[in-house]
Amino acid sequence: MTIGPTGQAEADPGEKGGARTALAGLTTRGRSFLAAGVAAAICAYVLGQPDLLRVGLLLTVLPLVCAAVVYRTRYRVAGSRRLSPARVPAGSEARVHLRMDNVSRLPTGLLMLQDRVPYVLGPRPRFVLDRVEAGGRREVSYRVRSDLRGRYPLGPLQLRLNDPFGMCELTRSFSTYDTLTVIPRVEALPSVRLGGEAKGYGDGRQRSLALAGEDDAIPRGYRYGDDLRRVHWRSTARYGELMVRREEQPQRSRCTVLLDTRGLAYRGAGPDSAFEWAVSGAASVLVHMLERGFSVRLLTDTGSSVPGEGADGFAGSGQGSADAAGLMMDTLAVIDHSDGAGLSPAYDVLRGGDEGLLVAFLGDLDEEEAAVAARMRQRSGGAVAFLLDGDSWVREPNDVPHPMNRQEERLRMLREAGWTAVSVPRGAPLDELWRQADRERAGVVTAGGPSGRGAGS
Structure with missing residues (x-):
């Protein structure tokens, strides 16, 4: 088969086992016939009834013959x-x-x-x-x-x-x-301009090297198939061989999606729990950013990243975009709560360099972890945090909210550090929160002046 x-595999139903296997395959009907036949044969012997003996032999032989026929079927x-x-x-x-x-x-x-x-x-x-x-x-x-x-x-x-x-x-x-x-479920997100000093593709981008189609001044040797219109005659005369101008490829925008998987940061379980919403949100943002031409990676609170740690850990170029999306979706399909108690491992990864746009899905934060999350903003071109309100996700609709809700305090700490922080109540649609994050970012930029250009996302 x-x-x-x-x-590949093939089956020959009669090639395994022996008589014991055939007898073990007797159904309830077969076992009942066999037991009735044995009982009838014993009674016929005790009572001296030859006709009953014939009936008992028939009842006994029938299931045995059926078992032999099925076993020998090849x-x-x-x-x-x-x-x-x-x-x-x-x-x-x-x-x-x-x-x-x-x-x-x-x-x-x-x-x-x-x-x-x-x-x-x-x-x-x-x-x-x-x-x-x-x-x-x-x-x-x-x-x-x-x-x-x-x-x-x-x-x-x-x-x-x-x-x-x-x-x-x-x-x-x-x-x-x-x-x-x-x-996880993937929700289509609208195209907005989230703050981030990304280089390369995207609306409002900054380009540090060259635009698509622009030429680098550094020439290289002619290769078979190069367009002769790109011959750099000055370098050809200098080096004594045919030289052509390079074509510089634009640098891709970067986006890191941080998913908080700490078990102590979420309450409840099931497909409608806060953790499942965060996983679905991370998947939606990853797919959206890949479709917009970003190089992306998935980072968890444990410091592990997908697609991998090689080079800068980002992926999403050409054919690799589909492979990277598949790898990250497979990872999110089986991701579970971590045993970690803090976000420090993720912070150690992010502080190594400019990571472009950072989108974080965070569970409940205490004061110490909120401070760690706030420091992640320092080296990121733009940062958007979706902070899940743990109380609203476990509170029944008729329950009175707790008067000492610390959600606003955590949002304030993140916003003071430069984050665009959005609170996520129970059952909130991600596309509406995505637009809300864009509106809040635009309000901050308008109030504080043109501190940075938006990255098309």
Whole structure:
């Protein structure tokens, strides 16, 4: 049997086990017939009733013959599984396509096909294939859906063989399986101009090297295929060989998305919890920034970054943009609470250089961690913080808010440090908060003068 696009396996239902395996496959009906036959045979012997003995022998032999026939049935089947799609947002459906091929020279009997799926994806699918002719195939499909992100194994497939009387049933499992990745929900964000001294692409950008199509004064040697209109004649005369002007590529804007995963920073659990909102928000911003042409990275409170630590840790150029998005979505699909108590590891990573735009999703902050978060703004061209209001996420609608709410104090500390800080109440839509952050940033810039140019995001 073939499972998925890479793994292959085939099943011969009669090639494993022995008589013990066949007897173990007796169904409740088969065991009942066998027990009744033995009991009838004993009673016939005690009572001296030959007719009852014949009935007992019939009841005993029938399930044994069925088990032998099922056990000796030999044919080979192959199958394939295809996920459409293999990566699906939480709350959306994916379809699993199964195909069974009879690669033997004989038609099959009654087959029951069953696929193993985690309970969060729905009930275990079962299909009955009445008869598959020699060289024939059958195609079936089923749907899976999960409101919880994660990576879920599908398979292995199980094939059940039954006799016509339902006396014996044998199951064969196949070795390979596929994985369905359920990523966080991604919300489309509007195009706004968030503050950030980013270089390269984006509206309102600063360009430190050159614009697209501008030439660097430093020439290089001619290479086959270079446009002769780019020949630098002065350098050619100086070096005695054909030289051409370089084409300088614009430097890409950078964006770091910081996700606070500390377990003590969030309360509640489930798909509607504050932590799941933060994960979904981080995924939405990452996808939005990649679509706007930014080089992005995902940073957690533990100091680990995705796509990686190589060079500056950013990714998102050309074909690498899709690969980087997939890697970050796969990471967010399985990310969980960390055991860390502070944001210092993330601060150590950010203080190493100019990181462009910084977008942070933060849980509950005490005074010390709020001060650490405030210092992250020093080396960032622009900083936007979405601070989740923990009290509102666990408070019932009819509850009276706590009079000593510290959310405003934390927002004030971040804003004084230069952050554009937005409070996130329970169930708030991210696109509205995204616009609110842009309005607050514009208000700060208008009040304080043109302190910096916006980065198109």
